[in-house]
Amino acid sequence: MISSDLVGVFGGSFDPPHLGHAEVASSFWKNFPNAKELLIVPNHTSPWKQNKKTPPESIIDLVQAQFESFPNTKIWDWEIKRETPSFTEETILELLKGRPNDKLALLIGEDQYSEFHKWKNWENILDKVYSLLVFRRFSQSVPQNAHLQKFQDKIVFLQNLIVEAASTNLREELPKCILENRKPIVLSQKVWDIILKNRSYC
Template sequence: MKIGLFFGTFNPIHIGHLTIGNHMVEHSDLDQVWFVVTPQSPFKQKSSLLDNHQRLEMVYLATKDYDKLRPCDIEFGLKQPNYTIDTLTYLEEKYPEHEFALIMGEDNLKSLHKWKNYELILDHYAIYVYPRISNGTRPERFKNHPKIFTVSAPIMELSSTFIRNEINEGRNIRPMLPEHVWHYIDEMNFYR
């Protein structure tokens, strides 16, 4: 089974994340997309970042009605700070029956060369890229790379920061969130 790994803080997960994940699994050779919740660094206390398990719960609530989308807490148990190559190595050891690939926004390609062991990632893993409005041009070193695939997912300029700010201002953002996630945020009084 080929698994696309979609990393993020998901603070909170919103319909843009779900749309991209679902589009990737429906319009590529990926069998599933795992939403890998990035843990809060113990060295960086950020008041707007909810607890790891609260964010994982929101990803679970958002994906529970989708057979091909799954929450993933694999990084919670790994040494911090964590690097993508370490997560990939661990996942390969834990799930040798799966093939893993990365999902990222096109803008993230600009800094890929700064990632730990990025050459090793490119040698062993496919990268599925979705477009962004503010993307600019793809770095020359990654143009026509045999392991980088562009999937023309719908472009949605929606961010978790925007959603948190809107909630804090008392505005209705219900249409921007999966229904179960909206109820959870409202019930728990998050981001106010």
């Protein structure tokens, strides 16, 4: 795979970002050390989830703290500033407007991969991106999705370390953790310091 013009696109709620997210970024750079850049794309509202309670500016601060140590890794805030549900096809098309010569590599988790054929205009997404990078969240190996068979030449399964962390669970735990001044093990110190400062999850 030619990677000098490869741009990773890693979206999600990042509410809050955790060490599992950092491991995905690390795996991307290990596999594609010559890639042009990795874009972190926090969404405002996922079509599959309820609206966020955490302010967008707090999410951006947390994401910046989580990923600032990675080379050529930037936040793209187009989705989080839209205040509407984020559909991946729209994001990809918007990205390609400004960088038509880049090869976009969309990063998704194994759970998203298994449901990818249910995404809005999923075939058009796979037509537009250069590759689909699937990272592990729970399983040692990712089961195949038969609906995506004709796109197999575009799909790469990353052998990232599995970090047992989920933002949904963290949001439930954080009020008590803040009260007890007890940092969850899956949060970086920088992210934890910002959470304590902003009191976003109290």
